[in-house]
Every structure is written in C-alpha cells, then in structure tokens.
Amino acid sequence: MGTRKYPPELRDRAVRLYRESEPRPVIRRLAEQLNVHPEALRNWIRQAQADHGERDERPSTAMLEENRRLARENAELRRVNDVLRAASAFFASEIDPTRRRS
Structure with missing residues (x-):
C-alpha cells in the first residue's frame, strides 16, 4: 500500500474527534469511519500528544x-x-x- 497524503483539515478533525470523545474511540474504528489508514490516525494522535506535552518519546x-x-x-x-x-x-x-x- 502506498503512502497517501491526507489534507491537514482531515488530520485536525480526526485528532479532535479522538481527543474530545469520551470514552476514547477505538482507533481502528474511527479510522474506518474517516476513511484513513489506522496507522496514519495513530501517528497523528501520538504527534498531537507530543505537541501537548503528553508524550516524551517523540519530538513536538x-x-x-x-x-x-x-x-x-x-x-x-x-x-x-x-x-x-x-x-x-x-x-x-x-x-x-x-x-x-x-
């Protein structure tokens, strides 16, 4: 499977949906609903966590x-x-x- 470039608005919306949902949705299911690759969504979420100081193992x-x-x-x-x-x-x-x- 080749890499796809997703629009920044989709990334922002996907991360916001994940972060604002209680309980947190299953990443795989949310990715299916948004028609994005689950690993892409997982990486976006991790990066957002790093940007908010919630993860130390990856740079902001x-x-x-x-x-x-x-x-x-x-x-x-x-x-x-x-x-x-x-x-x-x-x-x-x-x-x-x-x-x-x-």
Whole structure:
C-alpha cells in the first residue's frame, strides 16, 4: 500500500474527534469511519500528544520544524563554505604562482 497524503483539515478533525470523545474511540474504528489508514490516525494522535506535552518519546511538531529549518540552514552554510574554500584556494594560487591549483 502506498503512502497517501491526507489534507491537514482531515488530520485536525480526526485528532479532535479522538481527543474530545469520551470514552476514547477505538482507533481502528474511527479510522474506518474517516476513511484513513489506522496507522496514519495513530501517528497523528501520538504527534498531537507530543505537541501537548503528553508524550516524551517523540519530538513536538515545533521541534521537528526547527530541526528541518536548521538542517536546511546547515546545508546552505556548507555550500557557502565550499564556495569560499574554492575561491580562497583560487586566489591564493593567483597571489603565489608557486602554489598549484587543485
């Protein structure tokens, strides 16, 4: 079975239904009613619990987004550093003709 991308509104509604129901519904049954994969619903619920400080074993959505932002920034800084290193080597060889270009 391939992965499906569910709309954020469906995720929010599904999690809200689960969290606001007393007693808590069986995830499999709620997933069937909403026509979503039970594991997808289970993951959404776990993530909502992490976001509300109810689970410690998984990072919050804010932390995940910050990690993604930092990874992108880190990759960009590496690219810039590579360009600067190459430019530095080039200009050093221009100033000192005895240095060989690599």
